[in-house]
Amino acid sequence: xxxxxxxxxxxxxxxxxxxxxxxxxxxxxxxxxxxxxxxxxxxxxxxxxxxxxxxxxxxxxx
Amino acid sequence: xxxxxxxxxxxxxxxxxxxxxxxxxxxxxxxxxxxxxxxxxxxxxxxxxxxxxxxxxxxxxxxxxxxxxxxxxxxxxxxxxxxxxxxxxxxxxxxxxxxxxxxxxxxxxxxxxxxxxxxxxxxxxxxxxxxxxxxxxxxxxxxxxxxxxxxxxxxxxxxxxxxxxxxxxxxxxxxxxxxxxxxxxxxxxxxxxxxxxxxxxxxxxxxxxxxxxxxxxxxxxxxxxxxxxxxxxxxxxxxxxxxxxxxxxxxxxxxxxxxxxxxxxxxxxxxxxxxxxxxxxxxxxxxxxxxxxxxxxxxxxxxxxxxxxxxxxxxxxxxxxxxxxxxxxxxxxxxxxxxxxxxxxxxxxxxxxxxxxxxxxxxxxxxxxxxxxxxxxxxxxxxxxxxxxxxxxxxxxxxxxxxxxxxxxxxxxxxxxxxxxxxxxxxxxxxxxxxxxxxxxxxxxxxxxxxx
Amino acid sequence: xxxxxxxxxxxxxxxxxxxxxxxxxxxxxxxxxxxxxxxxxxxxxxxxxxxxxxxxxxxxxxxxxxxxxxxxxxxxxxxxxxxxxxxxxxxxxxxxxxxxxxxxxxxxxxxxxxxxxxxxxxxxxxxxxxxxxxxxxxxxxxxxxxxxxxxxxxxxxxxxxxxxxxxxxxxxxxxxxxxxxxxxxxxxxxxxxxxxxxxxxxxxxxxxxxxxxxxxxxx
Numbered sequence: 001x002x003x004x005x006x007x008x009x010x011x012x013x014x015x016x017x018x019x020x021x022x023x024x025x026x027x028x029x030x031x032x033x034x035x036x037x038x039x040x041x042x043x044x045x046x047x048x049x050x051x052x053x054x055x056x057x058x059x060x061x062x
Numbered sequence: 063x064x065x066x067x068x069x070x071x072x073x074x075x076x077x078x079x080x081x082x083x084x085x086x087x088x089x090x091x092x093x094x095x096x097x098x099x100x101x102x103x104x105x106x107x108x109x110x111x112x113x114x115x116x117x118x119x120x121x122x123x124x125x126x127x128x129x130x131x132x133x134x135x136x137x138x139x140x141x142x143x144x145x146x147x148x149x150x151x152x153x154x155x156x157x158x159x160x161x162x163x164x165x166x167x168x169x170x171x172x173x174x175x176x177x178x179x180x181x182x183x184x185x186x187x188x189x190x191x192x193x194x195x196x197x198x199x200x201x202x203x204x205x206x207x208x209x210x211x212x213x214x215x216x217x218x219x220x221x222x223x224x225x226x227x228x229x230x231x232x233x234x235x236x237x238x239x240x241x242x243x244x245x246x247x248x249x250x251x252x253x254x255x256x257x258x259x260x261x262x263x264x265x266x267x268x269x270x271x272x273x274x275x276x277x278x279x280x281x282x283x284x285x286x287x288x289x290x291x292x293x294x295x296x297x298x299x300x301x302x303x304x305x306x307x308x309x310x311x312x313x314x315x316x317x318x319x320x321x322x323x324x325x326x327x328x329x330x331x332x333x334x335x336x337x338x339x340x341x342x343x344x345x346x347x348x349x350x351x352x353x354x355x356x357x358x359x360x361x362x363x364x365x366x367x368x369x370x371x372x373x374x375x376x377x378x379x380x381x382x383x384x385x386x387x388x389x390x391x392x393x394x395x396x397x398x399x400x401x402x403x404x405x406x407x408x409x410x411x412x413x414x415x416x417x418x419x420x421x422x423x424x425x426x427x428x429x430x431x432x433x434x435x436x437x438x439x440x441x442x443x444x445x446x447x448x449x450x451x452x453x454x455x456x457x458x459x460x461x462x463x464x465x466x467x468x469x470x471x472x473x474x475x476x477x478x479x480x481x482x483x484x485x486x487x488x489x490x491x492x493x494x495x496x497x498x499x500x501x502x503x504x505x506x507x508x509x510x511x512x513x514x
Numbered sequence: 515x516x517x518x519x520x521x522x523x524x525x526x527x528x529x530x531x532x533x534x535x536x537x538x539x540x541x542x543x544x545x546x547x548x549x550x551x552x553x554x555x556x557x558x559x560x561x562x563x564x565x566x567x568x569x570x571x572x573x574x575x576x577x578x579x580x581x582x583x584x585x586x587x588x589x590x591x592x593x594x595x596x597x598x599x600x601x602x603x604x605x606x607x608x609x610x611x612x613x614x615x616x617x618x619x620x621x622x623x624x625x626x627x628x629x630x631x632x633x634x635x636x637x638x639x640x641x642x643x644x645x646x647x648x649x650x651x652x653x654x655x656x657x658x659x660x661x662x663x664x665x666x667x668x669x670x671x672x673x674x675x676x677x678x679x680x681x682x683x684x685x686x687x688x689x690x691x692x693x694x695x696x697x698x699x700x701x702x703x704x705x706x707x708x709x710x711x712x713x714x715x716x717x718x719x720x721x722x723x724x725x726x727x728x729x730x731x732x733x
Contacts, residue, residue: 006314017322028364032395
């Protein structure tokens with residue numbers, strides 16, 4: 001039982017290393033992703049509400 | 063029993079029932095002539111068979127009500143054969159003032175002889191024993207180990223065993239008070255016991271081969287209702303479940319490490335880490351925008367985005383970053399904060415953070431991107447125009463400019479580290495658990511290290 | 515093995531002596547008959563065989579190390595702790611051996627050349643239990659020593675089986691399951707016992723058939 005558990009975990013970890021090690025999809029921070037709308041003036045408008053919050057909410061300091 | 067002619071052996075041997083000469087109660091005899099002693103279950107008298115076949119009373123005794131884990135004459139199937147309990151012997155030893163009692167059930171099968179089922183009353187462990195077909199070789203003059211059939215058995219405990227009570231039929235002249243020196247040696251799940259008793263002919267040596275039995279297996283074998291008595295601790299002969307596949311686990315570890323080394327090497331060398339762009343001396347007043355190409359079409363890559371702010375002392379800077387894929391119009395948004403604080407606290411200096419902050423983003427699709435950065439900063443300690451900077455305590459300086467850098471196809475240590483952690487960590491965990499198991503096993507031995 | 519055409523002097527039934535057999539217990543009248551050369555001597559009904567629960571039957575057959583054998587005789591011995599049986603077995607290849615049957619423990623031993631141990635082992639009286647004795651380079655531990663007396667017999671035996679015989683023997687056990695017996699015979703004060711070597715067996719292993727039947731048990 002323990003042996004099978006070990007082989008499964010080690011196998012999965014090596015598989016993860018082999019398949020996703022270069023792209024890094026699974027083990028990295030998940031940034032905000034989403035579609036955007038284009039501002040006719042050339043800038044970019046963030047379409048998702050959280051983006052706006054994300055951008056303006058940091059007032060600094062610890 | 064009259065003298066039988068050889069022809070009588072052709073008939074089926076019958077179990078007998080005789081009357082106890084001491085109390086007149088019926089005694090069932092199930093050993094078909096192999097017995098040397100019988101203890102009457104009603105009055106407790108010890109009887110011995112005479113040549114005539116009758117049982118003469120050796121010792122009248124008051125029967126004690128002793129509880130037994132298994133009843134006399136119960137039958138069970140163990141190790142592929144059926145056995146009947148024909149005799150029960152209660153024994154105990156005293157170690158450091160504590161009495162450890164146990165029961166020995168004499169199992170009988172007319173075609174296979176006798177075995178012993180040993181039940182330790184104090185900790186609920188069971189052992190099956192039989193005659194050793196040979197003699198062990200004492201390895202150490204201090205009796206710390208013996209060898210038999212090429213296997214090494216370590217000394218587990220030695221004690222003086224005394225018979226306290228008996229019931230049923232026995233193949234030797236047993237009586238309450240019989241003493242023997244018993245030494246147990248273990249090589250789980252097997253064990254070896256050497257017993258020395260002084261008899262009329264001098265020292266009597268008995269070698270017993272032992273094997274671990276699970277309480278549940280005994281209960282099932284003898285068809286006993288409910289659950290077997292609870293066991294505590296680890297039995298002397300119980301196999302270590304953490305060491306069951308020890309060799310194949312450590313062998314597979316070597317294979318896994320080899321595969322890990324290969325994959326890590328391929329990952330490290332198969333990449334093309336490239337700095338996509340770097341820009342310095344940027345003004346906090348303006349937003350930053352730029353088009354760039356990340357990775358290759360059709361593949362995903364991991365990038366590192368770095369914000370550097372200077373000067374930075376007890377201050378912070380922040381960048382709100384968005385990467386918009388020009389083809390799909392999907393954006394990746396994140397923030398990077400660079401902060402650096404330091405000081406002296408009660409004579410010890412400390413520091414926290416760095417003027418250079420990096421964020422790693424993975425799974426970025428290859429293609430053309432528009433980078434947009436909104437910078438922010440702590441404005442509390444900006445130098446006034448024209449002023450000389452005069453350091454005050456604690457020194458604090460807010461950043462006046464910042465730099466950005468984006469590197470693609472970076473080497474992510476975490477994948478390799480995680481895999482190695484699992485590959486090495488799980489067997490090490492198993493090794494630790496195995497070691498703890500053995501420690502618990504040896505707690506009950508003469509070598510527990512405690513004055514137990 | 516051709517049985518020789520001898521008859522029991524007591525009852526006239528056929529007394530099938532075979533091979534190395536010296537004595538025979540008549541199946542019909544229970545008398546012990548001893549053959550010396552061509553002469554046949556009646557000893558009388560001296561066999562007092564006890565039923566000590568043995569599952570082995572006379573005339574049963576089995577095989578040991580792939581050599582078939584037949585159980586042709588039984589010697590029952592008594593010592594302080596009770597009785598046990600030594601079954602005399604005749605192998606298909608003409609050799610003989612002994613199947614020891616004591617309280618459900620069975621072993622098969624074969625005789626070896628006397629010169630192997632002559633002078634190299636203690637006398638019966640000088641043998642200490644637990645001591646190591648080396649036989650042909652193999653260390654053995656002396657585990658038991660007995661002076662046993664004749665109790666009874668059936669079938670044929672390779673010596674005159676009669677009351678008054680005392681058998682001095684010692685059991686040796688090796689560290690790899692080797693069994694050996696030193697047979698000092700009637701007198702224990704010499705250093706030239708007969709050596710027998712072999713090993714422990716289970717009845718199922720030697721495939722002994724038929725076996726004695728016991729009430730309430732299946733073979």
